[in-house]
Amino acid sequence: MKSESPREMPPYLDHEHVPATMGTEFVLRFYRLLKGTTIYDRNNVNIQRHTQDCVQAINPFIRSEGQLFLKIVRRNFFFNNVRIPVKADKYPIFKNFSQEMEKRWIGELEFTSEVSGENLKNFVYILSGLEEENESNYLSVRMQLRAQGIQGISVGKLEFFRDEELYVDSEEQKRYSKEIYFKAIGLVKEIMEGVKSQRLINIRKAKHLMQNAVNSIMQDESALLGLANIKNYDEYTFNHSVNVAIYAIALGQRIGLSKKNLSHLGMAGLLHDIGKTKIPGEILNKEEKLSPQEWVMIQSHPVLGAEIVMRVKEWGELSTRLIDAAFEHHLRYDLTGYPKLARKRNLTLFGKIVSLADFYDALVRPRAYRQFPFVSEKILGFMLEQVGKHFDPALVKVFINMIGIYPLGTLVLLNTNEMGIVVQIQEDPELIDRPKVCLLSYSDGEYQKGKIVDLKEVDEKTGTFKRFIVKTLDTNEYNIHVAEFLI
Ligand SMILES: [Fe+2]
Ligand SMILES: [Fe+2]
Known part of the structure; x- marks a missing residue:
């Protein structure tokens, strides 16, 4: 049911494909049941009803996805590793639910096979009977489940202290994000220089790094999004490439792409401008107006980029995605832009995401020929104006929600x-x-x-x-x- 290919129907357009919707439904029903156990005894008719409601949310999902995994990290909910965006009207329920779980030091719920109403009910009564403030509660739950012969249900410990400040990352998370950011800059540099001197590219290293970036963004997107504010005039292309990767992953996460797709998206972001390695630096960094010939050269970088990627055999299945992103990132939603297309084609989801991330990052930072960056609210305003012409309307909406009308660093x-x-x-x-x-x-x-x-x-x-x-x-x-x- 989960789409692995971005060429299929984009998941954000089809509610059936949004694990987040299922996640919200699961949380609502599970919380109602948990709350019920504190009021009613186990044979009460309300408990029976809430249990059945909950089973009906769990089992169909298990049948299609194989597992149901809910993780709570600093009051963020991840449902099969996709963060659930919490709507305003549901916010109090999510907050109460996370408080109930925090009290018990439980941060993960996992179902690996379909459950019976009886087992589910027993499980929830175990949860509700836990003593408060006991860090090893998760072990006691597992033991009780085993003792009752209940299989396919498990719990995990809460990962973060709940009294931790919510606005800043733990120092650890910050340090980790910084490490990823600067490693990624080094990597882009290495790859781009490698392309110039025709050396082999260390693909495994690149994939590994992007997986780490995805994990970090899933835990807390603000750390890496904050780093994307770094401006560096000297190493613009490297910085820019890493920022585009970060925005793309964060956006992809919000529309419910799988973890594997997110790390592919990160790679596509990192390498979208790889074609620029074939364009002389004097032209790329030229402060004066470009001549028509020079402009033609600049505009060739998407095609050059696609060609470079095609020549690297080791990318494997990733190859098409990288080619799409490199080729399409200056094409607009209405197919204007460059390269000029001989025939109409549908832009890929990867292409659309990378082009949005690219556009935002390029305007938000200074360049050789523009002393100061635009203020981001102007950019977001501009993006909204261009909806449907320049960008995919649904994606822009998600992007603006992510960046905020007052983005990080404003x-x-x-x-x-x-x-x-x-x-x-x-x-x-x-x-x-x-x-x-x-x-x-x-x-x-x-x-x-x-x-x-x-x-x-x-x-x-x-x-x-x-x-x-x-x-x-x-x-x-x-x-x-x-x-x-x-x-
Ligand atoms: Fe570009
Ligand atoms: Fe770019």
């Missing part, structure tokens, strides 16, 4: 006259204009990190929001290096 002025930098986007799309913000304090001639505030905080006395964004400011005018606040 400098904002608050109603309290405080200035701050956006450090985390809210999970709930209804709160897209209320991110978490790191306040700035001015001392010793420069801006320093202050405390982090959550703009969804409400003043209890007045019932209104404590802080809100009045407008965005240009970081260049204030000489603020955003990356320092995010990494």
